[in-house]
Amino acid sequence: MYRIMFVCHGNICRSPMAEFVCRDIIKKAGTEDMFEVSSSAVSDEEIYGGIGNPVYPPVASLLRCKGIDCSGKRAAKLVPRDAENYDLFVCMDEGNVREAVRILGARHKNKCVKLMSYSGSDDDVSDPWYTRDFDTCYNDIYRGIKAMTEKLANKNNDPA
DSSP: OOEEEEEEEESSSHHHHHHHHHHHHHHHHHGGGGEEEEEEESSOEEETTTTEOBOOHHHHHHHHTTTTOOTTTBBBBBOOTHHHOSEEESSSHHHHHHHHHHHHGGGGGGGGGGGGGTTTTTOOOOOOHHHHOOHHHHHHHHHHHHHHHHHTTTOOSOOO
């Protein structure tokens, strides 16, 4: 089983979208038993008094339109002990990779990858917080996760 943590800056847009899109893809592929997925942030900006904000409403709405329920998800921060509980930290952009490595420690660097690398691209996942383009973000995430899950489902060695 691959234990995957999707990572973005605040854990209210891209990484929860990736978490729930991944859950949907693996469910439809019948590979749920091969993956455990979650998501977190490299920042605590969306966490107040220990309680994380819910998924950003336009993201939740887009997912609902795709038949994906993300209700109950709240922002959570990536913490050093996550390195022991997850095999792979799939980051939305280069800055997230750097921050994930900083939080988890340099010895876990090989566990931190950009999502789009699975689709053969060095691009970052489009950030709808700034662009307001939630469809492009969804398409980036869908393409990256589809490639990632297919690759990992057919791989018998190290996930990174």
